[in-house]
Amino acid sequence: MQETSEGGNSNQLDADAIARIAKALNLRHVSTREHFLVFESLESNPGRRREAAVPVEAAFEILEAINRGAERMEEYEGWIDPEKGFVEFEVRQEGLTPFRLTNTEKFTFDTRTCSHTHTFSPGINRDEASDMVFAVLHVTSSDGSTCIEISPNSSLCVPLWPVELEGRRARMQSTLKVHLGQSTEKLELQRRALSLANSFIFELSARHRAAYSLRPRMESPSFRRTGQAISYAVRFPKTSVPENVAALFSIPNDFSMRGNHTLFYLSYYQILEHYLPAVHKREAVRKVRRILRSLDFDEEKDSSVLQVLSSVERSHGASEGEQLRTLVAECVPEGKLLDFFALDHGGHFDKNGPITGISAINIKSGELLASQVAKRIYKLRNRIVHAKDDVRYAESKVLLPLSHEALRLRPDIDLLRLLAIEVIVDNR
Numbered sequence: 001m002q003e004t005s006e007g008g009n010s011n012q013l014d015a016d017a018i019a020r021i022a023k024a025l026n027l028r029h030v031s032t033r034e035h036f037l038v039f040e041s042l043e044s045n046p047g048r049r050r051e052a053a054v055p056v057e058a059a060f061e062i063l064e065a066i067n068r069g070a071e072r073m074e075e076y077e078g079w080i081d082p083e084k085g086f087v088e089f090e091v092r093q094e095g096l097t098p099f100r101l102t103n104t105e106k107f108t109f110d111t112r113t114c115s116h117t118h119t120f121s122p123g124i125n126r127d128e129a130s131d132m133v134f135a136v137l138h139v140t141s142s143d144g145s146t147c148i149e150i151s152p153n154s155s156l157c158v159p160l161w162p163v164e165l166e167g168r169r170a171r172m173q174s175t176l177k178v179h180l181g182q183s184t185e186k187l188e189l190q191r192r193a194l195s196l197a198n199s200f201i202f203e204l205s206a207r208h209r210a211a212y213s214l215r216p217r218m219e220s221p222s223f224r225r226t227g228q229a230i231s232y233a234v235r236f237p238k239t240s241v242p243e244n245v246a247a248l249f250s251i252p253n254d255f256s257m258r259g260n261h262t263l264f265y266l267s268y269y270q271i272l273e274h275y276l277p278a279v280h281k282r283e284a285v286r287k288v289r290r291i292l293r294s295l296d297f298d299e300e301k302d303s304s305v306l307q308v309l310s311s312v313e314r315s316h317g318a319s320e321g322e323q324l325r326t327l328v329a330e331c332v333p334e335g336k337l338l339d340f341f342a343l344d345h346g347g348h349f350d351k352n353g354p355i356t357g358i359s360a361i362n363i364k365s366g367e368l369l370a371s372q373v374a375k376r377i378y379k380l381r382n383r384i385v386h387a388k389d390d391v392r393y394a395e396s397k398v399l400l401p402l403s404h405e406a407l408r409l410r411p412d413i414d415l416l417r418l419l420a421i422e423v424i425v426d427n428r
Contacts, residue, residue: 013037013059021062024072025160027052039160052160061155070156073190075404077215078175079156080190085180087193088157091150091201093174094211112140116179120151134174137204148200149177150212176200176214216402240428245271249420252413261409262384262401268416269381272327275423279330280323325374331426332419337369340418348411349376355405355412357383357397377416 013021018037022029027039036053054062070081077090109122120136137150153159153175178193197214204210241249251267291297291307298304318326341363347353349361358379361372383399399405 013056013063017063018059020066021054021059024062024066025052025054026072027160032056054158054160055155058155058158062158065156073217075217076194077217080186080193081156082186082189083183085182085184085189087178087189087197088154089176089178089193089197090153090157090159090215091174091176092213092215109137110139112142112144114140114144114147115181116147118147118149118151119154120149125152132172134172135210137210139200145181146196147177147179147181148196149179150174151177174212176212213402216407217404239425241424242274245274245424248274249424252417260401261406261413262399264413265380265409265416266384268413268420269377271420272324272377272416272423275331275427276320276323276327278427279327279423280318283326283330321374321378324378325371327423328374328419329368329370332370332373332422334369336418336422337373338363340415341369345411348408354408355380355399373415373419377412377419380412 018029021037022039025039026042028042029037030040030051031038033053035056037056037059038051038053040051065079065081068081068083070079070083072078073080073087073089078088080087107123111122118138120134120138122136122138125134125136126132134152135150136152138147139149140147151174152172154177157173157175159171159173176197178196180189180192184192201212201214204212248267248270252264291304296304297307341349341361348355351360351362353360359372359375361369361376363369365372380399383397386398
């Protein structure tokens with residue numbers, strides 16, 4: 001499906017054309033070297049900026065696509081071209097299994113005559129110049145109107161990774177292409193293409209053990225450093241920690257799991273869950289003892305005994321959210337919470353923060369801060385673990401691991417980490 005346009009050189013791309021390409025790519029043009037346009041990210045921190053070189057011939061393709069109304073997708077890395085009824089997704093892949101050289105002859109592909117242009121044939125394709133191997137998967141609908149293909153990228157979806165310019169060669173990557181072959185309204189094209197892409201990837205995994213996934217839009221936010229205190233005095237350990245709690249606490253520090261924010265969140269949440277029964281029981285005993293110590297308690301009166309019974313029943317029927325509220329109130333000093341929310345989190349915990357469907361934090365609302373924190377972390381936990389097809393959860397959809405919201409979880413992870421530490425210390 002790779003398409004080519006007439007050749008050109010960098011001098012034919014004027015400043016306005018380059019600016020339009022840069023805007024579409026969400027990058028800043030910095031120079032033109034050899035046969036490449038060099039861009040950099042828009043990071044405000046110079047230390048985090050990264051250069052990406054786009055071949056000039058690919059730049060012409062991108063400009064032509066922009067002129068006919070094509071644009072980058074919002075949720076996934078890739079392009080949507082309504083005029084051509086074409087969508088191209090960048091994909092991640094776990095090796096070429098089972099599409100290896102030794103297995104190529106075993107696979108057949110459901111293809112038919114179609115009106116689309118396909119650059120690569122199904123099976124294994126070797127790029128001799130780069131000494132790279134690509135598995136090409138191509139299937140066609142029964143009426144020949146729609147094609148789905150995983151193959152090396154077109155010029156429209158050239159990798160925006162650093163390129164070794166001295167090699168005079170652009171890098172390649174695998175992309176999943178859906179071609180309806182006719183002009184299609186943008187939202188309808190996006191809906192149909194995403195549905196077909198998800199179905200294709202699911203069957204590749206379920207039927208063929210070929211692991212592919214769509215790449216999410218990876219324009220991660222620049223996280224603010226909260227300035228939390230670090231101790232520089234290393235001591236002999238004094239905090240006794242259960243083995244499973246220690247393992248859960250170490251998960252976010254595992255480099256191999258870098259970027260898995262939802263897993264980080266759940267690992268800290270599981271630490272709180274570990275202590276829920278003990279703290280809840282401790283609170284229930286405290287309340288019963290308070291009733292028994294009351295000056296007007298009389299064990300001969302039914303009303304007095306019923307106070308004890310009622311307290312025990314309420315404790316026994318407490319929901320996880322209520323137990324969590326007790327845990328935070330009992331184990332986390334309010335001063336620690338006030339200090340945390342006094343830091344600059346860039347509006348993350350405000351009503352209009354980046355994570356939807358959960359409670360905002362307002363220390364001036366009059367509601368206990370521990371209660372607000374417990375509500376927020378419990379609702380966020382539910383958004384991560386609940387994927388039920390139920391109207392009750394329609395307003396709070398599941399928070400997917402590679403979504404935009406997941407990339408913005410860092411302040412909530414920091415909050416949960418603080419709670420986990422304080423709960424561990426309180427229960428040692």
